[in-house]
Amino acid sequence: AQTIHQWPVAEIKAVGSPLSLGCTIKGKSSPNLYWYWQATGGTLQQLFYSITVGQVESVVQLNLSASRPKDDQFILSTEKLLLSHSGFYLCAWSRWGGYAEQFFGPGTRLTVL
Amino acid sequence: GDSVTQTEGLVTLTEGLPVMLNCTYQSTYSPFLFWYVQHLNEAPKLLLKSFTDNKRPEHQGFHATLHKSSSSFHLQKSSAQLSDSALYYCALSVNTGNYKYVFGAGTRLKVIA
Numbered sequence: 001a002q003t004i005h006q007w008p009v010a011e012i013k014a015v016g017s018p019l020s021l022g023c024t025i026k027g028k029s030s031p032n033l034y035w036y037w038q039a040t041g042g043t044l045q046q047l048f049y050s051i052t053v054g055q056v057e058s059v060v061q062l063n064l065s066a067s068r069p070k071d072d073q074f075i076l077s078t079e080k081l082l083l084s085h086s087g088f089y090l091c092a093w094s095r096w097g098g099y100a101e102q103f104f105g106p107g108t109r110l111t112v113l
Numbered sequence: 114g115d116s117v118t119q120t121e122g123l124v125t126l127t128e129g130l131p132v133m134l135n136c137t138y139q140s141t142y143s144p145f146l147f148w149y150v151q152h153l154n155e156a157p158k159l160l161l162k163s164f165t166d167n168k169r170p171e172h173q174g175f176h177a178t179l180h181k182s183s184s185s186f187h188l189q190k191s192s193a194q195l196s197d198s199a200l201y202y203c204a205l206s207v208n209t210g211n212y213k214y215v216f217g218a219g220t221r222l223k224v225i226a
Contacts, residue, residue, distance in 0.1 A: 032212060034212075034214070042218075042219075043202070043216050043217065043218045043219050044157065044202060044204075044216040044219075045216075046213065046214050046215070046216075049212045049213070051212065057212075059213055090156060090157070099145035099162075099206050099207075101147070101159045101162060102149075102159070102214065103159075104156035104157050104158070105156060106155075106156055107156055
């Protein structure tokens with residue numbers, strides 16, 4: 001069975017500080033990977049997707065970047081956090097893109113002060 | 114561009130009454146439509162996915178019918194249960210090679226005794 005793990009579970013960071021969030025998928029080779037952001041009480045906004053190692057596409061610009069250093073790993077980062085970055089970050093995977101079910105990880109709660 | 118509209122932010126129902134959550138969409142292409150459900154402090158999970166033919170997907174008593182003529186994919190259930198209380202997202206995806214998913218604003222369903 002496939003499992004998806006995100007770290008950390010929660011972060012409290014200062015404005016202007018760097019950030020790195022991680023996601024690992026086990027039990028599935030070559031998954032499509034996605035990062036989503038969910039503001040408190042808001043909808044799910046797709047940030048990035050990746051269909052292969054080393055290749056990441058941006059969907060919306062939020063002063064964030066993403067990388068896929070390994071087949072099963074997806075990293076979301078920024079060098080300078082903004083207050084607007086607060087929210088819930090979800091990693092997801094799918095078997096193939098375009099019309100496949102997405103499986104979401106447990107998420108990381110980020111609070112920027 | 115592609116968009117999904119969920120007009121109700123909050124729907125409050127008495128247990129046993131029928132459920133109908135609205136979802137309409139706009140897309141240049143023929144998209145696939147999804148319903149995801151997110152319970153409190155949990156990650157979103159797929160509830161239903163549209164089929165390419167005229168089959169009506171059903172799961173856990175919920176069903177939805179894709180009407181291309183009206184660009185709608187409303188979620189229905191004949192009898193609401195307390196455990197149905199959750200946040201419901203309608204989403205679409207088009208297979209144009211960019212693996213982009215668009216989520217609606219979400220509808221919070223609150224079922225009361």
